[in-house]
Amino acid sequence: MKIGVLALQGDVEAHRSVLEACGASVVPVREAADLENLAGLVVPGGESTVMSRLCDRYELWEPLHEKIAGGMGVLGTCAGLILMASQISGGTKNFTQKTLGILDIEVARNAYGAQRDSFEADIDVPLLQTNVRGVFIRAPRIETVGEDTEILGHHNDAPVIVRQGKHLAMAFHPELAGETRLHQLWLEVLQTEN
Numbered sequence: 001m002k003i004g005v006l007a008l009q010g011d012v013e014a015h016r017s018v019l020e021a022c023g024a025s026v027v028p029v030r031e032a033a034d035l036e037n038l039a040g041l042v043v044p045g046g047e048s049t050v051m052s053r054l055c056d057r058y059e060l061w062e063p064l065h066e067k068i069a070g071g072m073g074v075l076g077t078c079a080g081l082i083l084m085a086s087q088i089s090g091g092t093k094n095f096t097q098k099t100l101g102i103l104d105i106e107v108a109r110n111a112y113g114a115q116r117d118s119f120e121a122d123i124d125v126p127l128l129q130t131n132v133r134g135v136f137i138r139a140p141r142i143e144t145v146g147e148d149t150e151i152l153g154h155h156n157d158a159p160v161i162v163r164q165g166k167h168l169a170m171a172f173h174p175e176l177a178g179e180t181r182l183h184q185l186w187l188e189v190l191q192t193e194n
């Protein structure tokens with residue numbers, strides 16, 4: 001299965017390794033033409049405001065919306081989750097941050113503190129009947145979850161893994177813990193829903 005990783009900024013290589021370990025063939029996405037024939041797209045962790053501005057600069061929003069409407073699934077971690085959300089609470093000073101709006105959630109950026117507050121945790125995922133390992137780095141908090149969005153995991157009572165149709169997002173980084181099972185789950189969803 002051909003999977004793109006949005007390669008404008010962020011931890012692109014970590015996602016590539018996990019996806020390749022899961023048997024996907026991976027292409028970096030930097031411009032609209034790179035989106036052709038992808039079953040799915042990963043939006044990595046990094047800095048969502050920077051990614052958002054780069055999507056403006058490279059005129060990627062429209063092609064992204066078109067491909068998603070045509071059936072392309074999206075997996076996002078941390079900044080990627082922010083870019084998938086329908087609403088960002090609080091806002092960003094002097095800058096209206098655009099998002100894809102494909103998850104019916106509201107998120108608060110940097111709600112888990114600064115870089116030095118980063119931590120690792122095991123998240124129970126009942127669907128997988130196991131824990132998955134994740135790294136939280138300036139992670140967003142999911143504040144509200146709409147009816148169509150399913151919560152697949154919590155950390156201290158806050159939702160941290162959500163799914164809506166073909167789209168899966170984590171507030172943390174499984175890819176930085178060498179965790180493959182959530183990517184694997186998403187690839188299976190893409191396969192069965194195609």
Ligand code: GLN
Nearest residue numbers: 045046047048078079138
């Ligand atoms: N706080 C970052 C943002 O707003 C996300 C951090 C991350 O991806 N580790 O984009």
